Amino acid sequence: xxxxxxxxxxxxxxxxxxxxxxxxxxxxxxxxxxxxxxxxxxxxxxxxxxxxxxxxxxxxxxxxxxxxxxxxxxxxxxxxxxxxxxxxxxxxxxxxxxxxxxxxxxxxxxxxxxxxxxxxxxxxxxxxxxxxxxxxxxxxxxxxxxxxxxxxxxxxxxxxxxxxxxxxxxxxxxxxxxxxxxxxxxxxxxxxxxxxxxxxxxxxxxxxxxxxxxxxxxxxxxxxxxxxxxxxxxxxxxxxxxxxxxxxxxxxxxxxxxxxxxxxxxxxxxxxxxxxxxxxxxxxxxxxxxxxxxxxxxxxxxxxxxxxxx
Amino acid sequence: xxxxxxxxxxxxxxxxxxxxxxxxxxxxxxxxxxxxxxxxxxxxxxxxxxxxxxxxxxxxxxxxxxxxxxxxxxxxxxxxxxxxxxxxxxxxxxxxxxxxxxxxxxxxxxxxxxxxxxxxxxxxxxxxxxxxxxxxxxxxxxxxxxxxxxxxxxxxxxxxxxxxxxxxxxxxxxxxxxxxxxxxxxxxxxxxxxxxxxxxxxxxxxxxxxxxxxxxxxxxxxxxxxxxxxxxxxxxxxxxxxxxxxxxxxxxxxxxxxxxxxxxxxxxxxxxxxxxxxxxxxxxxxxxxxxxxxxxxxxxxxxxxxxxxxxxxxxxxxxxxxxxxxxxxxxxxxxxxxxxxxxxxxxxxxxxxxxxxxxxxxxxxxxxxxxxxxxxxxxxxxxxxxxxxxxxxxxxxx
Numbered sequence: 001x002x003x004x005x006x007x008x009x010x011x012x013x014x015x016x017x018x019x020x021x022x023x024x025x026x027x028x029x030x031x032x033x034x035x036x037x038x039x040x041x042x043x044x045x046x047x048x049x050x051x052x053x054x055x056x057x058x059x060x061x062x063x064x065x066x067x068x069x070x071x072x073x074x075x076x077x078x079x080x081x082x083x084x085x086x087x088x089x090x091x092x093x094x095x096x097x098x099x100x101x102x103x104x105x106x107x108x109x110x111x112x113x114x115x116x117x118x119x120x121x122x123x124x125x126x127x128x129x130x131x132x133x134x135x136x137x138x139x140x141x142x143x144x145x146x147x148x149x150x151x152x153x154x155x156x157x158x159x160x161x162x163x164x165x166x167x168x169x170x171x172x173x174x175x176x177x178x179x180x181x182x183x184x185x186x187x188x189x190x191x192x193x194x195x196x197x198x199x200x201x202x203x204x205x206x207x208x209x210x211x212x213x214x215x216x217x218x219x220x221x222x223x224x225x226x227x228x229x230x231x232x233x234x235x236x237x238x239x240x241x242x243x244x245x246x247x248x249x250x251x252x253x254x255x256x257x258x259x260x261x262x263x264x265x266x267x268x269x270x271x272x273x274x275x276x277x278x279x280x281x282x283x284x285x286x287x288x289x290x291x292x293x294x295x296x297x298x299x300x301x302x303x304x305x306x307x308x309x310x
Numbered sequence: 311x312x313x314x315x316x317x318x319x320x321x322x323x324x325x326x327x328x329x330x331x332x333x334x335x336x337x338x339x340x341x342x343x344x345x346x347x348x349x350x351x352x353x354x355x356x357x358x359x360x361x362x363x364x365x366x367x368x369x370x371x372x373x374x375x376x377x378x379x380x381x382x383x384x385x386x387x388x389x390x391x392x393x394x395x396x397x398x399x400x401x402x403x404x405x406x407x408x409x410x411x412x413x414x415x416x417x418x419x420x421x422x423x424x425x426x427x428x429x430x431x432x433x434x435x436x437x438x439x440x441x442x443x444x445x446x447x448x449x450x451x452x453x454x455x456x457x458x459x460x461x462x463x464x465x466x467x468x469x470x471x472x473x474x475x476x477x478x479x480x481x482x483x484x485x486x487x488x489x490x491x492x493x494x495x496x497x498x499x500x501x502x503x504x505x506x507x508x509x510x511x512x513x514x515x516x517x518x519x520x521x522x523x524x525x526x527x528x529x530x531x532x533x534x535x536x537x538x539x540x541x542x543x544x545x546x547x548x549x550x551x552x553x554x555x556x557x558x559x560x561x562x563x564x565x566x567x568x569x570x571x572x573x574x575x576x577x578x579x580x581x582x583x584x585x586x587x588x589x590x591x592x593x594x595x596x597x598x599x600x601x602x603x604x605x606x607x608x609x610x611x612x613x614x615x616x617x618x619x620x621x622x623x624x625x626x627x628x629x630x631x632x633x634x635x636x637x638x639x640x641x642x643x644x645x646x647x648x649x650x651x652x653x654x655x656x657x658x659x660x661x662x663x664x665x666x667x668x669x670x671x672x673x674x675x676x677x678x679x680x681x682x683x684x685x686x687x688x689x690x691x692x693x694x695x696x697x698x699x700x701x702x703x704x705x706x707x708x
Contacts, residue, residue: 042515043515044512046380047522053522054524057520057522057523057524058526059523059525059529060529062520064518065518066518067512067513067515067519067520068519068520068521068522069380069383069520069521069522070521070522070523071376071379071403071521071522072376072402072403074372075372075373075376075403077373078372078373078374078380079377079380081366081373082338082366082379082381082382082384083383083384083512085336085364085377085381086335086364086382086385086388087384087513089335089336089362089363089386090335090384090385090386090511092362093335096385096511097513100513117369117370117373118369118370118376120369121368121373124369125366125367
């Protein structure tokens with residue numbers, strides 16, 4: 001990646017200190033660290049209610065070395081709108097520094113679900129900010145409930161895999177494309193499969209004037225039921241299986257950032273996660289649902305390729 | 311500089327004109343009847359380059375107040391307006407704004423809460439916010455709205471207070487009726503309100519702070535206590551401010567507006583625009599030799615309990631007229647008045663009334679009837695209704 005010297009970046013102070021209270025293996029702090037690594041200007045962060053917010057701001061401490069504001073769950077988009085608007089006036093008046101970047105972090109609950117309206121409004125108004133959704137595909141702060149980002153067949157506490165119903169019955173919402181439909185300058189989707197990818201995408205997002213959105217798939221070891229050490233391995237499988245395509249949309253143009261040379265079957269991604277274990281229970285396998293999931297992945301991939309070609 | 315001008319204007323437009331003169335850094339607002347004129351007028355000021363403000367035309371009231379909070383903690387001077395269901399939608403964020411000590415100035419144009427949908431005035435939108443930690447000022451007329459905006463800016467931003475303010479006015483009755491209002495020169499307003507100097511602005515990237523932390527039971531209580539202390543400082547700070555503004559305007563506004571109350575035997579306690587009717591009736595009764603008086607509660611938060619206690623002491627009868635109900639309990643104003651009078655060694659007879667819901671007018675005959683009831687020692691254990699369609703003698707229907 002041009003313009004990014006990883007060796008230099010590792011010397012940079014992390015905006016998030018050590019000692020925060022996120023779980024071992026959680027993808028969110030990894031995403032925050034990588035996201036803000038290559039941002040050169042000072043950053044102000046707004047967070048939606050969620051694991052990241054509660055675990056980094058346990059009063060009287062704060063894990064944030066940069067200014068941080070959390071208002072509520074459904075309104076990170078509106079909160080950062082107000083901060084950015086204030087900056088426009090106060091920098092004109094010489095009260096605030098001219099160059100400040102604004103980055104919002106929300107989980108999928110605060111972004112796909114309860115915060116969607118607030119995000120949509122902020123995108124439409126064209127504020128100069130970057131919204132990063134750390135997407136672990138459910139409500140983890142309250143204990144693994146399903147969200148509209150939860151994939152079909154996943155076992156969540158409000159879509160439990162029971163003897164009659166095999167986990168979540170609905171497909172996940174495609175938020176990246178919903179955001180793309182806002183016709184904003186920069187949209188990207190990625191995961192933690194390759195640090196350079198997220199670092200570069202957020203750098204691009206932040207440096208693009210106007211609104212930008214990055215959807216980062218991050219594992220929650222408690223919900224996904226994976227070993228804490230396997231964070232990156234699972235993310236790699238998400239990308240390799242094309243379950244989570246890695247791409248960006250610049251000025252409306254879709255470009256694939258990563259095309260797996262030898263895509264692995266979706267089953268490989270599902271089998272390593274306990275949240276799908278009910279599909280593989282001996283004698284009660286639901287390979288029909290695995291096949292259905294694979295068909296969904298294939299169809300979505302073809303759709304994306306068409307967008308990239310067109 | 312004291313170049314005053316008088317204009318025929320409305321409560322909404324007086325509020326908007328005060329906004330133009332205050333020239334806030336950020337206004338984030340969403341339209342709702344009857345406060346819509348305020349953001350519409352302000353958007354016009356922005357479009358015509360008459361202010362330096364950023365106008366954020368958000369997609370909901372919830373986002374309006376959230377953007378206001380974000381801008382306010384960033385160090386900006388922030389104003390907005392709303393009514394009724396818009397206020398209700400913002401409810402979640404009001405205590406957060408207060409706890410952040412974000413000195414937002416809020417034009418609350420009182421309107422009844424649905425259902426049924428009704429666009430006219432009562433206080434059912436602002437009263438549920440009485441425990442949100444905001445200062446609440448209720449204005450009688452457009453002049454008071456204008457003056458109160460200027461006072462509210464200084465009060466909210468005062469270091470010992472740092473608390474957001476609702477400047478309330480009655481929907482349509484005050485917000486849309488035209489009356490002569492005396493306006494200060496832009497220069498005078500600028501001098502009075504000055505510039506906001508935020509103490510811990512979010513935009514100070516060299517001294518990063520975190521807003522909206524997570525606290526368990528170890529600290530939550532202490533943080534609430536600091537808000538209570540800030541609110542307790544309001545009367546002291548406000549007393550000086552209203553005197554200071556009076557040097558420009560000649561008008562002073564006490565927290566409790568006492569009208570012929572000191573030597574009165576019978577008192578009506580009321581709020582906002584309906585006070586005018588009561589004051590007229592007081593004058594008429596005085597002409598007839600009846601010692602009637604009126605107390606208008608201008609500050610509902612902080613509530614002027616001491617002043618009220620002093621003025622109600624020894625009266626033969628007090629009637630409290632509420633413009634919103636607390637269904638299943640005592641209406642908000644009556645509850646405050648009763649609580650304030652609890653400390654009196656000799657109980658003052660008190661009758662509660664409910665009036666004006668959904669914009670129903672209060673007529674002079676209604677106020678007269680209330681005074682008559684006090685004079686005839688006619689009290690009931692439950693609140694009576696004023697002006698109900700049903701003729702219910704026991705409940706004071708007429």
